[in-house]
Amino acid sequence: MLEIILPVKQVPEPGAVRIDESTGTVIRKGTESVINPLDLHAVETALRLKESCGAHITVISMGPPAAEKVLREVLALGADRAVLVSDRAYGGSDTWSTGFILSEAIRKAVPDFDLIICGERATDGDTGQVGCETGAALGLPVITWVEKVSCESKTLRLTRATDRGSEELLAELPALIAVTKAAGTPRLPLLSGKIAARKAEIQLLTQKELALDPLCCGLKGSPTRVVKIFHPKLARNGILVKGSTRENAELLARFLEEREVIL
Amino acid sequence: MTKQTVWTLAELDHKGQLDPVSFEMTARAQNLDAEIHVLLFAPTGVSDETLVPLFHHGAHEVLLLENDAFTFFQADVWGRLFADVARKENMNVFLAPADTLGRTLLPYAAMLLHTGLTADCTALSLDSETGLLDQTRPAVGGDIMATIRCEAHRPQMATIRPRSTAVPAPDVTRTGKIRRCHVTLDGKALQTQLLSFTPAPAEIPLAAADKVVVVGRGIKRPENIPAVKEFADSIGAALGATREAVDRNWLPYSCQIGLSGRTIAPKLYIGLGVSGAIQHLIGMRTAETIVAVNKDPDAPIFKVADFGIAGDCMEVLPHLKSLLAKGGVK
Structure with missing residues (x-):
């Protein structure tokens, strides 16, 4: 049986994001949070492995106490255990600190894991770095842009997309993989799963349990710092005409002709 | 005053030729008015001629890490090597394409080096005196850009979107130095194996x-x-x-x-x-x-x-x- 870890992130609902202009961090207060949509493909990958070769799945998230909601969502889909890593001291962490804290939480909560499955990236920060950094902190092989996974006697067979084509790989466990949307369409939870998830216990890991070096956590422990936030000047001061009329289409056609972009 | 040094990552395509994205990275470094050092992981036997275009595109020196296993990318193996080289070379700035390779290798190395990394930078500027790199990227939500700095950790690392940099015409009179370093790997260190590769259609x-x-x-x-x-x-x-x-x-x-x-x-x-x-x-x-x-x-x-x-x-x-x-x- 595979011991699988699923790191997931709660992200602000698309379109509802604001930024604290003094710290450059995301304001989560007052916005509705959802599970990072790309993480659902990692969840689906884990559930399929559980069905095909047996697995015990631990879903883990670092975030405010409210991140409990996304953990329950993944429990409802079929994860077996949930861990919330939450402490004020971890707030404002950049990708390095987040990777560090997550890796330490994984060491503590599931020391004998076989496989960590991440989504491609989170839709709020859009970096795709935390998975790789977590894997590096744990000294694991990291395989990203995975489109297909199967497992036989603790060896993974993977299809990885690269910029130049696609690779078939074998990877020994333990390892960390990050899957793309192609890995599988997320399923919906069953009512029985939802009911069980509501009552499930969520393990809380705070700074008290993890006792991490404060110089590696939160805003203070982050190597990167936002020094400036600004609105980009993209304006071209172009022409804007109003109405879906043929006259306007003609103006546009003439404009393109003058610019010699249409032959 | 001596110029700042900027390292960039070069990549080979599956035919063993330099991927043009390598020249976008040297072009970025040229815009920073830096002395350019290029890092390349390659299977053994890449010829000097293959690397010459890097000099034409502004590189002063190419450091080639060679091993027969480098026909495909292994984040853990390359990441550890990268971290070793970065320490040895005292790297101040490292730029790589934000492609499937760069977006995996750089975070891996950043963790090992305990340094910052900024993804998908659209603008960079380098202070010629302090060597501090201002890295600008789109931030979450809305019409917002953020400028990010990594003050106390080195190297300062950034990935840059492929095809977001204009590449100046090559100067074919330029030359530079190639340093070849044959890497020995412990067989047990290789935990990933390549079974097959299918190239994508020639042109997107x-x-x-x-x-x-x-x-x-x-x-x-x-x-x-x-x-x-x-x-x-x-x-x-x-x-x-x-x-x-x-x-x-x-x-x-x-x-x-x-x-x-x-x-x-x-x-x-x-x-x-x-x-x-x-x-x-x-x-x-x-x-x-x-x-x-x-x-x-x-x-x-x-x-x-x-x-x-x-x-x-x-x-x-x-x-x-x-x-x-x-x-x-x-």
């Missing part, structure tokens, strides 16, 4: 297209795609899409333009029903001519457009098609 039409027609949510229904496709074909344009259109499965992910898709810089961009979220604008704003048709006159796309029509794109489309297909207006 979208990235290379002169003209691109992009559909956004404003086309309203997937049933409208064929009409847009027909229009695109009639003017010899490739078809692209916004993330919203791809998320609705109107077009495949390979069509997606923007921060989480491709970056394009065509001669002509025509956005139909595209509102212009910053994440999309990042991927197309360097287009030569930008045209947009969108119902909302306040849509951000009109700020970057050279010509905009505030109107229903599906109503404008047939007019435009008949006008342009005839070879222009009489």
